[in-house]
Amino acid sequence: MDEAEPSAAAPLVGLAAAILAATLDEPRVLTVPVAGQPAGRGEGLPAGPLEPAHPTLERGLRAWVERQTGQSLGYVEQLYTFGDRDRRRDGRDEGGQHALSVAYLALVREARPAADATWQSWYRYFPYEDRRAGRPPALDAVVARLEAWAEEAASPAEGRRRGDRIGLTFGAAGGWNEERVLERYELLFEAGLVPEAGAADSLAGQAMAFDHRRMLATALGRLRGKIKYRPVVFELMPPAFTLGQLQRVVEALSGVLLHKQNFRRLVAQQGLVEETESVTAETGGRPARLMRFRREVLLERPAPGLRLPAGRAG
Amino acid sequence: MDEAEPSAAAPLVGLAAAILAATLDEPRVLTVPVAGQPAGRGEGLPAGPLEPAHPTLERGLRAWVERQTGQSLGYVEQLYTFGDRDRRRDGRDEGGQHALSVAYLALVREARPAADATWQSWYRYFPYEDRRAGRPPALDAVVARLEAWAEEAASPAEGRRRGDRIGLTFGAAGGWNEERVLERYELLFEAGLVPEAGAADSLAGQAMAFDHRRMLATALGRLRGKIKYRPVVFELMPPAFTLGQLQRVVEALSGVLLHKQNFRRLVAQQGLVEETESVTAETGGRPARLMRFRREVLLERPAPGLRLPAGRAG
DNA sequence: CCGAGATATGCTCATAATGAGCATTTACCC
DNA sequence: GGGTAAATGCTCATTATGAGCATATCTCGG
Numbered sequence: 001m002d003e004a005e006p007s008a009a010a011p012l013v014g015l016a017a018a019i020l021a022a023t024l025d026e027p028r029v030l031t032v033p034v035a036g037q038p039a040g041r042g043e044g045l046p047a048g049p050l051e052p053a054h055p056t057l058e059r060g061l062r063a064w065v066e067r068q069t070g071q072s073l074g075y076v077e078q079l080y081t082f083g084d085r086d087r088r089r090d091g092r093d094e095g096g097q098h099a100l101s102v103a104y105l106a107l108v109r110e111a112r113p114a115a116d117a118t119w120q121s122w123y124r125y126f127p128y129e130d131r132r133a134g135r136p137p138a139l140d141a142v143v144a145r146l147e148a149w150a151e152e153a154a155s156p157a158e159g160r161r162r163g164d165r166i167g168l169t170f171g172a173a174g175g176w177n178e179e180r181v182l183e184r185y186e187l188l189f190e191a192g193l194v195p196e197a198g199a200a201d202s203l204a205g206q207a208m209a210f211d212h213r214r215m216l217a218t219a220l221g222r223l224r225g226k227i228k229y230r231p232v233v234f235e236l237m238p239p240a241f242t243l244g245q246l247q248r249v250v251e252a253l254s255g256v257l258l259h260k261q262n263f264r265r266l267v268a269q270q271g272l273v274e275e276t277e278s279v280t281a282e283t284g285g286r287p288a289r290l291m292r293f294r295r296e297v298l299l300e301r302p303a304p305g306l307r308l309p310a311g312r313a314g
Numbered sequence: 315m316d317e318a319e320p321s322a323a324a325p326l327v328g329l330a331a332a333i334l335a336a337t338l339d340e341p342r343v344l345t346v347p348v349a350g351q352p353a354g355r356g357e358g359l360p361a362g363p364l365e366p367a368h369p370t371l372e373r374g375l376r377a378w379v380e381r382q383t384g385q386s387l388g389y390v391e392q393l394y395t396f397g398d399r400d401r402r403r404d405g406r407d408e409g410g411q412h413a414l415s416v417a418y419l420a421l422v423r424e425a426r427p428a429a430d431a432t433w434q435s436w437y438r439y440f441p442y443e444d445r446r447a448g449r450p451p452a453l454d455a456v457v458a459r460l461e462a463w464a465e466e467a468a469s470p471a472e473g474r475r476r477g478d479r480i481g482l483t484f485g486a487a488g489g490w491n492e493e494r495v496l497e498r499y500e501l502l503f504e505a506g507l508v509p510e511a512g513a514a515d516s517l518a519g520q521a522m523a524f525d526h527r528r529m530l531a532t533a534l535g536r537l538r539g540k541i542k543y544r545p546v547v548f549e550l551m552p553p554a555f556t557l558g559q560l561q562r563v564v565e566a567l568s569g570v571l572l573h574k575q576n577f578r579r580l581v582a583q584q585g586l587v588e589e590t591e592s593v594t595a596e597t598g599g600r601p602a603r604l605m606r607f608r609r610e611v612l613l614e615r616p617a618p619g620l621r622l623p624a625g626r627a628g
Numbered sequence: 629c630c631g632a633g634a635t636a637t638g639c640t641c642a643t644a645a646t647g648a649g650c651a652t653t654t655a656c657c658c
Numbered sequence: 659g660g661g662t663a664a665a666t667g668c669t670c671a672t673t674a675t676g677a678g679c680a681t682a683t684c685t686c687g688g
Contacts, residue, residue: 010324010325010326011324011325011327011364012324013325013327013412013414050325050412052411052412054412056397057395057397057414058397078394078395080392081371081392081395081416083370083371083372097366098327098364098366098368100327100371100416102395102414164613167613168612168613175616177616177617242665243665243666244664244665259646259647259648259649260664260665260666261648261649261665261666261667261668262646262647262648264665264666265646266645266646269645281655281656282655282656282663282664282665283656283663283664284655284656284657284662284663284664285654285655285656285662285663285664285665286653286654286655286656286663286664286665286666287654287655287664287665288664288665288666289665289666298482299478299481299482302489302491303491556636557636557637558635558636573675573676573677573678574635574636574637575637575638575639575677575678576675576676576677578636578637579675580674580675583674595684595685596634596635596636596684596685597634597635597685598633598634598635598684598685598686599633599634599635599636599683599684599685600634600635600636600637600682600683600684601635601636601683601684602635602636602637603636603637
């Protein structure tokens with residue numbers, strides 16, 4: 001995987017994938033066990049080194065993912081390249097070779113776990129990101145710890161800066177912005193509140209191997225932003241679905257609830273979907289019409305997406 | 315620079331920067347001469363290999379830029395990591411080592427060229443991206459060539475796909491989306507209409523060394539998108555400026571004209587700026603009040619930016 | 629000093645987009 | 659048949675947008 005042994009002064013380049021899906025109204029990420037990690041950090045993302053045989057970065061990534069999880073990828077998008085020394089905190093700055101990791105976001109429909117790979121809810125790693133049931137109770141403890149960290153800053157100015165960042169990312173100021181997943185994680189990291197940064201407990205969610213949780217945070221933030229201006233949600237949906245299902249997936253991804261009638265009005269007037277002839281025998285209630293994604297929308301609108309409102313509702 | 319000689323199977327990692335500024339109402343990019351390139355491709359972005367002495371990717375980038383151009387960078391953001399085989403067309407796929415390039419976007423206020431570095435207008439490289447004076451005449455020839463390329467597709471289906479992409483990116487369908495700079499460049503590249511892809515002429519703008527024009531396209535697209543939801547324009551502005559200057563800079567970046575009164579209403583109601591006491595003796599016309607960026611807006615709004623309208627006006 | 633030309637600013641107005649609800653329909657379960 | 663659960667259809671008040679009209683102030687050429 002990444003963090004392999006040095007062989008020369010040339011950098012090592014790893015590839016890693018945050019593979020996301022949404023099944024049963026719960027957002028999922030595909031994880032694999034990682035050996036040789038500290039306790040509580042044995043979960044990771046599918047990953048492996050870039051090899052000379054790989055024709056491109058993305059092809060190399062697909063190869064690693066299929067080998068490790070049996071999952072073949074559809075939609076793939078590069079996220080970010082993480083440098084090692086940004087990532088490590090163990091002070092290994094003596095000028096050795098670098099180890100980079102190019103992280104990708106992948107969206108898949110079916111969850112077909114293979115080998116030791118397992119699908120986990122996102123919110124296992126970021127419990128405070130799920131606000132579908134209102135403000136998560138875990139949040140209070142987290143924010144309290146963050147505020148203590150702000151208090152103990154070296155200077156008052158630094159303390160104020162920390163306080164501002166807490167307010168900005170965790171919502172005291174201007175409400176909750178669901179896209180700031182990475183900023184929230186980084187704040188927790190800097191405050192030493194996650195095991196990846198040396199914390200003893202996992203107050204703020206399950207830890208991961210290496211810097212994989214940072215990559216996952218990057219992926220979630222990117223996806224949450226992108227559904228607003230690109231019809232990427234449909235990469236996660238089956239070919240036919242009801243508007244209710246679509247809404248629940250969007251809510252699962254964004255972590256906030258939406259006003260039902262307005263949601264369907266939005267989807268309809270954006271021309272994102274079209275009716276099929278069939279309906280479903282849902283769980284309870286009136287049967288819903290099955291819809292399908294209208295590909296033509298890509299040619300009609302400059303930025304077709306589901307611009308979610310800032311607010312929330314039932 | 316990148317594309318250096320192979321030394322092992324380990325990948326080579328390069329760093330490159332698209333350093334952008336806006337002076338005299340014209341958007342600029344800092345370029346350096348690149349030796350050993352084909353004719354017409356002697357211009358490039360500041361770049362250099364990642365070295366073991368570099369503490370982080372970004373610090374390495376800053377070091378290279380200062381060494382090559384004397385410019386110190388303020389705002390820096392990672393753009394994308396380009397893999398070599400995605401980049402090259404010379405068929406060197408025999409399984410050698412990889413050469414990657416991590417590209418960055420940097421925004422600076424003052425243009426202080428040093429050594430051989432020079433500031434050039436963006437639109438030297440992408441003439442068809444500047445619509446401030448209306449639809450650029452160069453565009454017709456470009457689109458005509460693209461359409462010819464679509465015609466000569468192997469299959470009708472592929473031809474239709476190409477036609478759709480042309481319409482989508484160059485505006486036949488759904489109007490002009492100023493953010494799709496990269497998609498437009500890639501289309502031209504695929505169609506073989508740029509020197510980087512083997513074209514003899516530079517019908518679609520000045521070429522650059524390596525894949526630097528692709529990086530620049532990525533940078534422009536990112537910036538054009540980002541000004542809409544983050545107050546990054548102010549990284550390009552002096553401490554005090556008039557609303558007219560701000561508007562002209564935004565227009566220069568986005569390449570489209572905006573309705574003046576609505577622009578100032580937007581800026582005002584978003585709370586992005588505050589008045590200073592002073593006014594300017596402009597070129598002609600009534601003196602304008604000098605404004606400054608209101609940093610506090612970062613704490614107040616979730617996504618403070620200048621969401622430009624789709625349309626344009628005088 | 630006057631009028632033209634060039635901006636900067638203030639305001640108005642029609643239309644579209646949003647945020648919240650109310651009211652009906654149509655299944656399924658007792 | 660009555661109750662519960664969704665899915666749908668519509669309405670309404672509030673904002674946000676896109677376009678203009680009207681004024682205010684400078685500079686410049688006569």
